[in-house]
Amino acid sequence: MRYWLIKSEPDVFSIKHLRKVKQEPWDGVRNYQARNFMRDDMKQGDLALFYHSNTEVPGVVGVAKVVSEAYPDATQWQKKSKYYDPKSSEDKPRWVLVDFTFESEFKSIVSLAAMKADPKLEGMRAIQKGNRLSITPVEAKDFKYICKLGG
DNA sequence: GCCAACGTTGGC
């Protein structure tokens, strides 16, 4: 099984939203690398660090679980959606998604600043400067360590 | 709000 980090802006969809709705299709990913991770590498049962981006204190706030195989993201065909992609056709969908369920919420946030300052997490892809990928693989040891920090 | 770091688009 693999581990991941998924980003979400809490104003749009937070860990508390996920806890409430329990399950959520991870729509709106419009980056090929991130799509390929979902399409090719994510498997049911994989766990992901849930990261809040674009907020006062960015950082990891909990854990979500992959509960589906990749399947087409319906918002790519919805003209009114902000995720609409006119170049994607129904018979050849360009964008896919997986469903996540709520797994846990940390007692305390593991902030980006804390992770960057922690020598144990040196080299972790998600915290490198300039990284904008909304989905990144995480090593098992980093995943477990961050969960421990979160409580 | 600014801006660095990327990713994408389109002219050539």
Next chain:
DNA sequence: GCCAACGTTGGC
């Protein structure tokens, strides 16, 4: 296929 222009992400 190159690369300038443009758009977006996301920390600060």
